[in-house]
Ligand SMILES: O=C(O)CCC(=O)c1ccccc1C(=O)O
């Protein structure tokens with residue numbers, strides 16, 4: 001089988017910049033792929049790099065696209081080098097979308113029908129799955145969660161390590177007392193804490209969890225320390241009751257495997273758009289039963305749909321998916337990809 005393909009680079013501004021420990025991120029640059037087989041079936045893919053997360057850059061991805069022939073074989077699509085994980089994800093997703101035009105609900109999707117979410121937030125395939133809403137960093141979180149709660153979100157993620165720890169701990173105090181009792185809260189440090197500050201955060205979270213007057217659940221702290229501090233994160237995970245999730249540490253599939261081989265049995269955050277080959281990700285997750293939370297790379301609806309397909313089958317169904325990000329930009333949940341393509 002041979003495929004014709006086209007690509008279009010795009011640039012979109014977020015409604016507001018995403019503040020993380022790395023600073024402000026305001027513009028998403030990516031590339032949309034349109035793959036067509038000999039019968040005229042179309043598959044879509046998206047290259048959505050985040051270089052500060054360990055992926056290739058947009059320039060490297062563009063260079064790769066420009067040197068590819070306009071006709072691609074299966075082999076060509078399945079042999080994209082590991083140094084281009086976002087390209088692997090995009091080409092394989094588009095290829096797979098054609099191969100599985102008539103998609104299949106997964107086992108546990110059939111069993112579950114207990115989502116507590118407004119169904120308009122969900123894709124048809126994931127009616128029962130829940131989403132975690134991404135809150136802005138700092139004080140803005142205090143007035144942002146409520147409209148999201150009203151839309152049906154029950155899990156929230158708040159970026160930490162952006163302002164001074166004393167200020168953020170004070171905001172945490174207010175946030176955990178304001179949130180409804182059935183809410184869950186995730187804290188994401190984006191690898192930006194010192195070991196002392198990470199310990200202080202975990203201690204504070206343990207204290208909140210132990211306080212019966214604050215029934216909010218703190219689900220985990222995401223990537224408290226730098227990637228190089230793997231052992232320190234292992235040690236912290238033994239010393240505190242609050243769970244730790246690895247994110248930056250497991251950005252690419254080789255990193256994910258290495259952390260698993262080195263004994264990590266906590267939570268793994270997987271960003272499909274960054275991780276690389278969906279085929280090999282599936283193989284890994286089906287062999288090693290990991291506690292996986294799938295998460296958005298703030299891609300368009302095209303990468304989002306491909307990511308959600310993996311999340312539905314490979315993610316831990318007891319945890320909300322990190323795809324409650326559609327309020328960060330326009331058009332984030334459209335299903336008319338032809339029309340979206342025309343805008344690029
Ligand atoms: O995981 C989520 O809930 C939302 C996505 C998210 O937080 C994110 C989005 C883009 C880049 C990095 C991150 C992150 O998890 O650190």
Ligand SMILES: [Mg+2]
Pocket residue numbers: 188190222223247248269
């Ligand atoms: Mg994260």
